[in-house]
Structure formats: structure tokens, C-alpha cells
Amino acid sequence: MKNLLITKLILAAILASSLLMLSLHPAYSADESSPSIHPLSKSELNSLIHDTFNVMKKHYIEPSVVANTEQFILEKLKQGQYASIHTIEDFANLIGRDIRHITGDSHLSLFTVNDNEQITHILSHKTGKLTYNHAFEEIRYLDGNIGYLKFNKFHPDEKARETVDAAFNFLKKSDGMIIDLRDTVGGSPYLVQYILGYFFPVKTPLWEVLDRSDKSLDSIQVIEHSGHKRFHSDYPIWILTSHDSASATELFLGVMQANGKATLVGEVTSGAGFYVGVKKITPELVFRISLSKPVISANQQNWEKKGITADIQVKAMDALNYARRLAFESSTIR
Template sequence: MKKTTIINIFKITKLLFIFFTLMSVSVQANQKSLTSEQIKSLMEQTLSVMQEHYIQPDIVPELVELFTSRLILGQYSHLDSIDEFADVVGRDLRAVTQDKHLSLFTVKPDEDITHILPHQNGKLTYNFAFEEVKYLHGKIGYLKFNKFHPDPRARDTVDAAFGFLKQSDGIIIDLRDTIGGSPWLAQYILSYFLEKDTPLWHVLDVDGEIIDAITVTDEVRHRAFLNEFPVWILTSRNSASATELFTGVMQANAKAVVVGDVTSGAGFYVGVRPITDELIFRISLSKPVITANQQNWEKTGITPNLQVPSLDALAYAHELSLKIN
């Protein structure tokens, strides 16, 4: 009898567990589920924000037509949550425009909104993304960093690295894994290599008007890398955004030989604009143009002076460096 009672209690407990689990799943599904009207409204709001703020507003009418057709065909009817909408539609906008900066993301109430992408601890965070500084054979300096870190304290790391390399006969700067980042750190590093007040780049708004002009700063610690001091920059298809800005300015001013693959082709300034209280657009708002050659690199990338597989770029650059002595 006792054994039967225990079995029955076990069965009842199991049934209650299944019941409450199903109830929980049902409630969560109802909370997250988007109706077709909600999906349509989010899409309209997204494209409206793009029309108002995107650096290339002339392409938005075609996007409206394309994404309206996709809605009608039910290609987004499977989206169950606003997070899924952000992920799928953001990916599709990025693919169609080939603008690698475009994305959608969601925020919680009272969360700070920023265009700066968060990263897990690792090569993009430790030591402000500076990975390695050393001397190679031939008294050639080697510097590798993986992001133009937006933290102002990154300047101290730049100063330390370039202080260490001050006695070198040339520097190889490895940007093959450098994803981009702050144009202001790019300006600071450029100021080690170019004369004071040299025009670096200017920024155009959606109407093609100049809204900012960036020049070399005089805040760097030493001027040992000016004039004929040789520099080689290593690139890959992953080298993007602020990395391309830095590389393009150095190349256009005949201050560096670029070695490796054509870069990513992410050539706009990016910011954020709200679509709803929860849905945010990371969107390209303006266009930097390299002053020395009047070029922007969106979709084209920066073409190296010596185009070789990125895996072999260091070997090629080091070989070139040994010929200067």
C-alpha cells in the first residue's frame, strides 16, 4: 500500500511539473510573439528612420520596395520577438546595402545607448587592444593592435609603445586583425608620423557639406617618426573602418607602404538613432574623405601597394624593411 502511494505521488508530481512547464512556455510565447501588424509597423518605422538619417538616402526608396515585397511574401512572418526582428532585419539590411556598419539592436529601459560595440574580455579589451610590441631583425620595430580603442587612456598605451620603438630604423604596424574603432585614436597615432597641422580627413554630411576637418595634433610625446622614417602597414580583409581611415591617410600621404589584402570597405561614420523605445538603429550618418586624395573607401576598401595574401604580409614587409639599410 505504501509503495502504491509513493508511486501515485510521483506520477502526480510529474504531471504537475509538465503542466506548469507547458504553462510557462505558453506564457513566454505569448509575451514574445509579434503579430503581422507589429512586424509591419516595426519595418515601416525602421525604414522611416533610415530615410531621415542614412548617409545615402537615395537608396532607401528601393529598400522600401524590396522589404515591402518581402513582407507581403511572408518572409518575416516567422519572427517571434523584437530581438529576432533586430537580428534578422538588421542582417538583411546589411547584406542588401553592403554597408557593414548597419545593424539593429534592442535595449532595456534606462539603458545607455551607444554605437560602440561591446566585446568580451580578450584581444579587443586587454591593454586597450594593444597585443604586441617588439624589435625584429634589422632594428625594425613591430607593433600589433586589434582595435583603435575609444577609451582616452589608450593614448598612454600608444605613447608607451612608440616610446619603446623610438630607436627603431622603421616600423611594421600589423593591422590584419584590427576591426576599427575610434577615429580620434587614429588621429592621435597619425600625429606621430605626419607634420603638425597636416590635413588628415574631412567629414561630409548627407548633403555633401563639410561638417568637420581633422588635422594632425601636436599632443604626441616625440617626433622621431617624421620625414623619411619608413613605415609598413599590414592589412587583411578584416581590416575595417577606422583601420582603413588610418591606413588610407598614411598611404595617401606617402608615409607608409601597405602590404597585404584589400581591406574591408567600411567607410562611413556610424551613430545610433532610436526606432522605438526598445529598438535601436546603428546607422551610418556621415562620410569621411581622405584629404590627400579626396577618396572614401566605402565598399572598395584600401588597395595595398603590395597586394599579397595577408598570411604572408609580415614576411614580405620584413623583407622590404631589410633593404633600407
């Protein structure tokens, strides 16, 4: 009886372990809505690589890097380094990772979708600092009547403009401002354009959008809005940067720096300098791909892979204290 009981306990443990392993690998689910209902064959893998690079050759902003990237991927395939790719999700994760690594373009990724699912380049985030209050985290006054503003994303929601207006209205009595963008991951260039309207007159040239042939697609200027003009002239601004400050964040930083409107304090930024869109590779596989690039009007620069260098280079963790000292000294001089 004792041996029989032990045997039953062992079988129960094995069953529980198997169920746990199944729950940890949803890619193998029998859910028919999932794009990965069968393992990829070798011919399907080759076909997906071919289709992926056809899309990249047709649309990618830097066509000169596509051939070398494809050759590198095909060589890894030949060497058997993609033997772990069994599903389309595996393909998206591993091939997308390698394309991103080879090109150095942090915007690039592959992802899967279900039939008739709406696709977008806009990244979704778990509930937290990138979603609460349109990613505006902190606003207050510091010593010397210096405003402090921290937000973590240029949120794409149209209602984010209301949050921007509330923040800048709160700070309009300040004698200077520290804008903390050390954790700001990027976001919407349209919100960048809107916020810049608080610092520059209407119709000030901000940036040009160029295609892969360096042909101008659009010219972006400051737009009219109902916000106050308190910060337009003789108003000191310090912006905090880090290696994580990326994409639309760098667009904002670059315009402010190139126009002599702010002093950047911190680290060289991420170097993600392209506009992104989405292109379908197959009905199940989508490419989040760089399609065009912004060039700052004031200095004709794009920051892809270079980042933007702070005027005062210090570790990101020390940037706030350094900027506060500069702001306090500035306020006592005035």
C-alpha cells in the same frame, strides 16, 4: 514496478529537456525588464518596418539606396519570408541583417534596449584581445632594428593614448616599423587622429567629414601632443592589411598611404567607410546607422564598399614575412 520506474525516468527526461530548451531561448523569458515580453502581431511587425525606414530616410548617409532597400524588405514580408519573426529581438536580428546585406553597409544593425538604458554606437566586446591593454597585443624589435607593432582596435577609451605613447616610445630607437593591422576591426577616429600625430606635423590636413548632401561638417588635422617626432621624416613604414581590416583602421591606412608615408602589404581591406551613430526607432528598438563619411584630404577618396588596395598585394597570412624581407633589405641598403 519496473514499468512504473521506466515511466518516471521518461517523464524526468522530458522535464529536463523542457527546462534546457527554455534556458536556450531567453527571448521568451518572463523578465519584465526585457523588451520582448510578448510576441509581435502582424500589425506591430508592419509598424516596426515602417518606423525603421522612416528613420533611415531621415538620417542615412546614402539616401538614394533607402527606397530600394525598403521595397526589398516589404516584398520579402509579402512573400511570408519573415514568418519566423516573433519578438522584437527576432526583428532586430533578421531585418537588421537584411538591411545590412541589401545596402552592403557593414556598419548597419538594429538592437534592442531596456527602458532608460543609455544607448551608444560603440560596440562592446568580450574580454580578450580587443579589451586587454587597450587592444595593443605585441611590440618588439626585429632583425635590422625594425620595430614591430600589432594592435587590434583603435580603442575609444581616453586612456588608450597612454598605451599608444608607451608603444611608440619603446620603438623610437628603431630604423623602420611594421604595423600589423590585419586583425584590427576599427574603432575610434579620435585615436586614429592621435596616432597620426606621431607621423605628421601639427596641422597636417587628414580628412574631411561630409554629410549626406556632401556638405563639410568638420576638417580633421593633426593635433599637438607630447609624443616624440622620431617618425616624422625619412622613416620607412610597412603596414599589414587583410580583408578584415575595417572602418577606422581603413581611415588610418588610407591617410598613411595617400600621403606616401607607408607601404601597405597584404589584401584589399573591408570597405567600411562611414561614420556611425545611433537613432531610436521606438523606445525598445535602436538603429546603429551610418550618418556621415570621412574623405581623405590628400586624395579626396572615401573607401566605402571598395576597400583600400595594398601597394603590395599578397595573402594576409604571408604579409608579415613579405614585409620583414622588405624591411631587412631596406636596413642593409642603409
